[in-house]
Amino acid sequence: MxxxxxxxxxxxxxxxxxxxxxxxxxxxxxxxxxxxxxxxxxxxxxxxxxxxxxxxxxxxxxxxxxxxxxxxxxxxxxxxxxxxxxxxxxxxxxxxxxxxxxxxxxxxxxxxxxxxxxxxxxxxxSYTNIGFALAPPAFTMSELREIYSAALGYSVSSTNLQRVLSRRGLLEPTGETTKPGRAGGRPAALFHFTVRGMQVTDEFAVLRPPAAKTR
Amino acid sequence: MxxxxxxxxxxxxxxxxxxxxxxxxxxxxxxxxxxxxxxxxxxxxxxxxxxxxxxxxxxxxxxxxxxxxxxxxxxxxxxxxxxxxxxxxxxxxxxxxxxxxxxxxxxxxxxxxxxxxxxxxxxxxSYTNIGFALAPPAFTMSELREIYSAALGYSVSSTNLQRVLSRRGLLEPTGETTKPGRAGGRPAALFHFTVRGMQVTDEFAVLRPPAAKTR
DNA sequence: ACAAAAGTGTTGACTTTACACCCATGA
DNA sequence: TCATGGGTGTAAAGTCAACACTTTTGT
The missing domain is CATH 3.90.79.10 (Nucleoside Triphosphate Pyrophosphohydrolase)
Incomplete structure (x- = not known):
């Protein structure tokens, strides 16, 4: 697919x-x-x-x-x-x-x-980094938003998509930016996924193991 | 198993x-x-x-x-x-x-x-009602706690287990209670699962579809 | 200056864990 | 009345969607 x-x-x-x-x-x-x-x-x-x-x-x-x-x-x-x-x-x-x-x-x-x-x-x-397999090596958040929206079948907010993926440490800015289109607009930052293979990133939605007491 | x-x-x-x-x-x-x-x-x-x-x-x-x-x-x-x-x-x-x-x-x-x-x-x-397939038709929360703990490999609190399953509408008191053991203690209420077959109860941990605007 | 696109701050709703506390029973 | 096990209340932490607001560009 x-x-x-x-x-x-x-x-x-x-x-x-x-x-x-x-x-x-x-x-x-x-x-x-x-x-x-x-x-x-x-x-x-x-x-x-x-x-x-x-x-x-x-x-x-x-x-x-x-x-x-x-x-x-x-x-x-x-x-x-x-x-x-x-x-x-x-x-x-x-x-x-x-x-x-x-x-x-x-x-x-x-x-x-x-x-x-x-x-x-x-x-x-939703619970893994599988998006990496649909996305190109580098992409803007708008592009990633469209990929996720297409695959999910409903509109995803790029704002929240970025936050969710960043919180999980899956996303990293490359440092580069794209040129804006003819219509102007702020240049978009390029991102890439930090991990190549598939990983479960949100295991145990509930019934997590007891907190590993720090100290 | x-x-x-x-x-x-x-x-x-x-x-x-x-x-x-x-x-x-x-x-x-x-x-x-x-x-x-x-x-x-x-x-x-x-x-x-x-x-x-x-x-x-x-x-x-x-x-x-x-x-x-x-x-x-x-x-x-x-x-x-x-x-x-x-x-x-x-x-x-x-x-x-x-x-x-x-x-x-x-x-x-x-x-x-x-x-x-x-x-x-x-x-x-964690995200389905699959526990019903491991539990007897009726059980106390302590019994269910042990089943979940054994299957998960770590200790689960019966308090929270009850709340999670109840919120999802999976658990229902039968109305009956058990006799306490020889050591005394409050009689435990019996519960059973409301649904027989397996269902996903916690789909979309993140990236949920946009809220279906009520009204 | 204004429109357009990208990105940030913030709020409120909701879950969930942890833990203190209350309840019912047998000895 | 005390020990024991069952059950409830509640607070703190965390996550997420929504949305207003700011930034950066082209025309």
């Missing part, structure tokens, strides 16, 4: 064969005997759709209903992969990015997989 | 054959063609170890490293299942409950699966 043109989008591939011809499917394929599933996902995205810049990949769920696809029983292990908004992989002609809120007719149970991914992403934006 | 004797325990089965003879393994088995994985798990627990009272079952993760078990490649889909502390299934002689903080030598990658399950449970105790 990626935030592009102000909305959260997912890369889908139009099936050319039965079953479910012309319906849109998630990229993926068969697992080789010598690789684990995450490795397989990365390989297929690279080989088939030229997506190499996955800033974050995580397991979503296994879909194992006996009738989820016609024909022989097939178990799917779904993953969520995030691409930073500044990259634009050259995808093949039969694939396209689709806004999550305006999906075409999907193949098999892929729509429910996309829904699950969207839900996971929304939740994690 | 279940809280028994004041600690969080997991049911393991001692392998009688190579590979990994005499090491302890999680219960499980092969997936049939006509069932989904959750159905399979419930079936195997029922048939093999007589565990029927699973108050909650959820997917944990897929383990797919090519060398996770010797021999032909085998992908495992791990689940977390919770048994309320008031039941004591009659398990076969080659299985035993083990405290998660004192595991025996486990087979294959099963220790990391247990760790993952423990982590998942701890997290969810």
């Amino acid at each position: 990626q935030v592009r043109d102000g909305s959260l989008q997912v890369l889908l591939w139009e099936r050319a064969q039965e079953p479910d011809v012309h319906r849109w499917a998630l990229p993926g394929g068969m697992l080789r005997l010598d690789e684990d599933i995450e490795h397989s996902i990365r390989r297929q995205l690279k080989e088939k759709v030229d997506v190499r810049q996955l800033a974050h990949v995580e397991q979503l769920a296994v879909f194992s209903a006996p009738d989820r696809v016609p024909g022989p029983r097939l178990v799917a292990s779904a993953f969520l992969g995030l691409v930073p908004s500044d990259n634009d992989p050259e995808v093949p002609p039969d694939t396209r990015w689709h806004p999550v809120d305006d999906l075409p007719t999907t193949a098999f149970d892929h729509e429910s997989i996309v829904r699950r991914a969207q839900h996971r992403l929304r939740s994690k934006l | 279940q809280v028994r004797d004041g600690s969080l325990q997991v049911l393991l089965w001692e392998r009688a054959q190579e590979p990994d003879v005499h090491r302890w393994a999680l219960p499980g088995g092969m997936l049939r063609l006509d069932e989904d994985i959750e159905h399979s798990i419930r079936r195997q627990l029922k048939e093999k170890v007589d565990v029927r009272q699973l108050a909650h079952v959820e997917q944990l993760a897929v383990f797919s490293a090519p060398d996770r078990v010797p021999g032909p490649r085998l992908v495992a889909s791990a689940f977390l299942g919770l048994v309320p502390s008031d039941n004591d299934p009659e398990v076969p002689p080659d299985t035993r409950w083990h405290p998660v903080d004192d595991l025996p030598t486990t087979a294959f990658d099963h220790e990391s699966i247990v760790r993952r399950a423990q982590h998942r449970l701890r997290s969810k105790l």
Whole structure:
């Protein structure tokens, strides 16, 4: 998934064969005997759709209903992969990015997989630093605000976004600023995330462990 | 998993054959063609170890490293299942409950699966009503306190536990009370959970949607 | 000077922990 | 009446959303 043109989008591939011809499917394929599933996902995205810049990949769920696809029983292990908004992989002609809120007719149970991914992403934006995987290496707070707004599906205040992320030590000014647009306005400071990999930043909303008595 | 004797325990089965003879393994088995994985798990627990009272079952993760078990490649889909502390299934002689903080030598990658399950449970105790699946149908706050403390691995105050769960509308007094022990003391009120299935009760720790303007 | 965009200060609402205190019972 | 365990009141700390206000730029 990626935030592009102000909305959260997912890369889908139009099936050319039965079953479910012309319906849109998630990229993926068969697992080789010598690789684990995450490795397989990365390989297929690279080989088939030229997506190499996955800033974050995580397991979503296994879909194992006996009738989820016609024909022989097939178990799917779904993953969520995030691409930073500044990259634009050259995808093949039969694939396209689709806004999550305006999906075409999907193949098999892929729509429910996309829904699950969207839900996971929304939740994690709140209690982890997962935003780093959607954002470019450096950004203004306005840009980050748009990314978060697109992914969450509602408007976020850049003021409060900055405060929340700063309090958690996730955000750091690079020192540089951007030029203002033609309309003028104060130049925006550039920020970047301090941590690369995903971390839980707000564990234990309640029922925290007892205070570690200082002294 | 279940809280028994004041600690969080997991049911393991001692392998009688190579590979990994005499090491302890999680219960499980092969997936049939006509069932989904959750159905399979419930079936195997029922048939093999007589565990029927699973108050909650959820997917944990897929383990797919090519060398996770010797021999032909085998992908495992791990689940977390919770048994309320008031039941004591009659398990076969080659299985035993083990405290998660004192595991025996486990087979294959099963220790990391247990760790993952423990982590998942701890997290969810904080932001969902998952405690209902560990507790008996009715309980005193002291009893619930012990269950939560065992599962979380640190001491929880029954005062605050009650308040947190009550505020969320998860807890309800049954009206009944218990007899005090021989040492005296005020009789404890009995409570039960208002909701049976798992629900997220504390979504959006931060970055909540804008207030739905009332009026 | 004015509009535009970015950033800061501040307030109020809400949670949650910690702890002092009160209540009901058996010996 | 005292010890014991259960339950309530309350204060202090922390977090967050909202919004007014200030800063910095281009025209």
